[in-house]
Amino acid sequence: MTRSMGKITLARRIVQVVMLGLFCLPPLLAGWGLAGLYAGGDGEVATPAEGVFFGSLSSSAAAGIPLLDPLAALEVLASGYGLAAVGLAGAALVVVAYGLVRGRAFCGWVCPVNLIGEGVDALRRRLGIAVPERVLDRHVKIAVAAAVVAVSALVGFPVFETVSPIGAVNKGLAFSGFAGAGTLAAIVIAELFVSRRVWCRSLCPLGGLFQVLGRAGQMNVHINHDACVHCGRCEEACLADPVILAPALSGDDVIVRAGDCMACGACVDTCPARALSFSLGRLPARAQTRREERDPVAES
Structure with a gap:
């Protein structure tokens, strides 16, 4: 079945592609080629780092403002290298920005691995390959993050940064840093034949x-x-995990509260009754509202 692309998904796809292109611009503007290749002559040229923006999704700088992946920052601190105040500030800036919007908005709108994962989803549907919706609980990745930091402390270097599939796309295009290519290939195979996402x-x-x-x-x-007609199309479209929609669909909540939500808008785009939309603020759960209506007098 062919799926039409909704307005939010189209906007998200544009952002994903623009973000990939953004990291490729510095070397191109400096007269270099992609993948770390230099295509100029013998004359002196500027280095990519001299531009307004430079770096990768792990570490970059925009107009002199450092931006640091918070997991990479934790790995560096745990491995004993230490981090300058400017690096800590850069990581804190990323945490605050994504924390205020939606932590996993990074995954839905920026991360190139998610873009590839959506492509694999489409390929699997075209090939008619059936895989389980899930084989592992969605909370496992929190334990994986803790383990990455712990192992970095034990071995004395940031372990995930050496195998990160994000780096395989991002750093590979701009700098020919394909250290995580094996991880990325394994992810594609797993997405095709083991389990969705x-x-x-x-x-x-x-x-x-x-x-x-x-x-x-x-x-x-x-x-x-x-307005909800309980057709199940939002659960089918969910990129994070359909289970995070359950409290809202059952009537116990008015928003998707789980931290796993990517704010990708796939569920909003696919809803035929337009029962789903984006809203600002952490509204109280519907069940909590009902309790307050039954007992409006708060205890002093």
Whole structure:
């Protein structure tokens, strides 16, 4: 079955592609080629790092402002290398920005591995390959994130950064850094033949860290219970894990509260009754509202 692309998904796809291109611009503007190749002559040229923006999704700088992947920062600190105040500030800035919006909005709107995962989803449907919806609990990736930090402390270097599939795409295109290519290939194979979105849903340590931050996010999927027809299309479309929609669909909540929500908008786009939309703020759960209506007098 061919699926039409909704407005939010189209906007998200544009952002994903723009983000990939953004990291490729510095070497191109400096006269270099992609994948770390230099295509110029013998004359002196600027290095890519001299531009307004430079770096990768692990570590970058925009207009002199450092931006650091918070998991990478934790790995560096745990491994004993130490981190300058400017690095800590860069990691804190990323935490605050994604924490206020939705922690896993990074996964849905920026991460190139999710973009590839969506492509694998489409390929699997075209090939008619059936796989389980899930083989591991979505909370496993939180434990994986903790293990990554612990192992980094034991071995004395940031372990995930050496095998990160995010780096295989991001750093590979710009700098020819394909250290995580093997991990990325394994993810594609697992997505095709083992389980849907198994890496992003259950194993990615960065996703686990952002899942924890996601509980404080102010951008939430809101449900209009009167409009919902319980067709199940939102659960089918969910990129994170359909189980996170259960409290809202059952009537116990008015928003998708789980930190795992990527704010990707796939469920909003696919809803035929327009019962789902984005809203700002952590609204009280519907069950809590009902209790307050029954007992409006608060204890002093």
